[in-house]
Amino acid sequence: MRSDRSATTGHERRWRKLETIEFDVVIIGGGAAGSVVASRLAADPDVRVCLIEAGPFGAEGERLPHPRNALKTEFDYDHPITSQIRGNSYVRHSGLSFRDCGFLPPPDDFTAWVAAGATGWSYDAMLPYWNRLAPVAASDRSPLAEDFVAACRTALGVPIRDDFNDGPFTDGAGFLPALAVPPSPDRDRPNLTILDETRAEHLDPSRGVTIRGDQLIRARYEYVLCAGAISTPILLLRSGIGPAAHLESDLGFEVRADLPGVGEHLLGHPASLIVWEPARPIPEADTAAGLFVRRDPALTGPDLAFRLSRTPGEITLTSAVPRPRGAGRLRLSGADPWGKPVLEQHPEAYDERTLVDGLRLAREVAATEPFASWITREITPGPELRGDDELAAYGRAAHHREQHPAGTCRIGAVVDPELRLHGFDNVRIADASVFPEMPSVDPAATVLMVAERAADLISQSFAAEKGQSSVAGNESKREGEQR
Numbered sequence: 231m232r233s234d235r236s237a238t239t240g241h242e243r244r245w246r247k248l249e250t251i252e253f254d255v256v257i258i259g260g261g262a263a264g265s266v267v268a269s270r271l272a273a274d275p276d277v278r279v280c281l282i283e284a285g286p287f288g289a290e291g292e293r294l295p296h297p298r299n300a301l302k303t304e305f306d307y308d309h310p311i312t313s314q315i316r317g318n319s320y321v322r323h324s325g326l327s328f329r330d331c332g333f334l335p336p337p338d339d340f341t342a343w344v345a346a347g348a349t350g351w352s353y354d355a356m357l358p359y360w361n362r363l364a365p366v367a368a369s370d371r372s373p374l375a376e377d378f379v380a381a382c383r384t385a386l387g388v389p390i391r392d393d394f395n396d397g398p399f400t401d402g403a404g405f406l407p408a409l410a411v412p413p414s415p416d417r418d419r420p421n422l423t424i425l426d427e428t429r430a431e432h433l434d435p436s437r438g439v440t441i442r443g444d445q446l447i448r449a450r451y452e453y454v455l456c457a458g459a460i461s462t463p464i465l466l467l468r469s470g471i472g473p474a475a476h477l478e479s480d481l482g483f484e485v486r487a488d489l490p491g492v493g494e495h496l497l498g499h500p501a502s503l504i505v506w507e508p509a510r511p512i513p514e515a516d517t518a519a520g521l522f523v524r525r526d527p528a529l530t531g532p533d534l535a536f537r538l539s540r541t542p543g544e545i546t547l548t549s550a551v552p553r554p555r556g557a558g559r560l561r562l563s564g565a566d567p568w569g570k571p572v573l574e575q576h577p578e579a580y581d582e583r584t585l586v587d588g589l590r591l592a593r594e595v596a597a598t599e600p601f602a603s604w605i606t607r608e609i610t611p612g613p614e615l616r617g618d619d620e621l622a623a624y625g626r627a628a629h630h631r632e633q634h635p636a637g638t639c640r641i642g643a644v645v646d647p648e649l650r651l652h653g654f655d656n657v658r659i660a661d662a663s664v665f666p667e668m669p670s671v672d673p674a675a676t677v678l679m680v681a682e683r684a685a686d687l688i689s690q691s692f693a694a695e696k697g698q699s700s701v702a703g704n705e706s707k708r709e710g711e712q713r
């Protein structure tokens with residue numbers, strides 16, 4: 231959000247109606263993960279849930295507007311990164327929620343998670359959460375995308391795939407799989423309070439979440455941070471939880487907990503793009519087609535991923551690094567509560583080389599029929615750029631992170647395998663920030679799987695806590711009767 235939307239009239243009205251400020255579970259962030267956690271927990275009428283979301287919810291509980299149309303509007307967090315020595319200094323990390331194309335990560339992705347310290351997060355353990363997500367039927371398919379897929383097969387010899395989610399794959403071209411939007415939190419549930427257009431400003435796990443300057447929202451059992459891989463570490467740092475040196479020396483904050491991993495290991499899918507001028511009008515139908523290539527035959531999956539899209543007057547092919555080797559980090563720029571964070575990207579030669587290969591392969595596909603006849607000319611990088619160094623320089627300048635930030639509060643360094651924040655037994659994190667490593671596929675489905683698992687973990691401990699308190703209650707009742 232560019233402005234503090236919490237001071238709206240709608241919010242004031244809702245706030246005055248709010249009778250309690252204590253809930254069983256308080257969830258911060260109602261994006262991809264937070265919506266799932268809130269829906270699942272509130273399905274139990276005995277759990278009183280509060281969801282705090284900085285953005286608006288629509289009348290039927292849907293987030294508005296569709297994120298594809300929200301980039302660069304007031305709904306876009308639009309986090310800039312710091313000036314880069316090698317790379318694009320105009321990268322924007324968006325904090326929008328979006329569930330469009332959805333991929334099941336291959337087994338190796340979860341093997342890497344377990345190796346990084348996420349004990350119990352194996353592929354087999356995660357598969358049931360994938361099975362809770364619903365694929366959606368293909369919509370009208372654009373002839374542009376059909377021709378792109380055909381040209382990929384002819385130019386690169388990759389197979390055409392009808393369903394990228396029917397098992398692990400090494401390469402292929404086809405239409406990208408879509409997932410049904412997960413259940414939206416149901417506003418009409420009496421045990422669910424949604425405070426939308428409300429920003430969580432500070433978290434003191436022993437007192438509560440501060441909103442609107444001085445209002446406290448307390449959780450009897452748990453706080454669940456679902457504000458995303460940029461805003462969750464921001465909230466922790468603002469609350470004095472993070473690397474002590476940064477908090478004390480750079481910001482002058484009191485340290486509540488020294489957790490050096492908060493904000494480190496900022497992951498994403500580095501990506502570059504090639505843009506063509508279309509030779510004829512592009513039909514409105516779905517252009518969501520993709521191409522996956524494995525350059526290194528020793529790998530079990532692709533090492534280059536492409537996505538076709540269209541904007542008025544342009545056909546774009548984005549090429550991304552599925553298994554990036556570079557990472558970045560997030561820091562606060564100062565004590566100003568609404569100041570932009572400092573996001574650094576640490577470039578890596580492998581990632582850069584992959585983007586150059588991607589541009590070259592994209593040109594091969596563009597020169598192949600039936601796709602070639604859709605294109606008049608290459609707009610960018612432009613046909614004159616051919617050498618490795620020139621393409622690498624372009625790749626760095628046009629490079630972005632695919633709006634897939636992750637890893638800034640990862641399992642192992644910041645939370646334990648049950649997603650509990652180290653040092654606090656009443657705070658969990660459940661969003662893309664807990665990814666120990668970047669999934670090799672688009673992350674939204676993995677976020678939803680993490681959220682489903684988080685909801686299970688929270689429900690289990692809530693049931694155990696309630697069992698204990700009712701046992702304790704019964705015992706004190708019995709003691710009372712005996713006296």
Ligand SMILES: Cc1cc2nc3c(=O)[nH]c(=O)nc-3n(C[C@H](O)[C@H](O)[C@H](O)COP(=O)(O)OP(=O)(O)OC[C@H]3O[C@@H](n4cnc5c(N)ncnc54)[C@H](O)[C@@H]3O)c2cc1C
Binds near residue numbers: 459
């Ligand atoms: C334009 C765009 C297109 C994308 N396309 C795809 C795609 O096709 N496939 C795919 O797999 N992934 C895609 N992604 C990535 C995907 O949307 C994210 O990986 C996913 O949404 C991350 O989920 P999350 O729950 O971690 O965070 P988010 O979904 O970002 O949710 C975080 C929520 O927390 C709220 N919030 C933040 N700070 C606060 C605060 N202080 N107090 C209260 N609320 C707060 C935010 O408003 C937001 O609603 C796309 C992302 C963007 C931006």
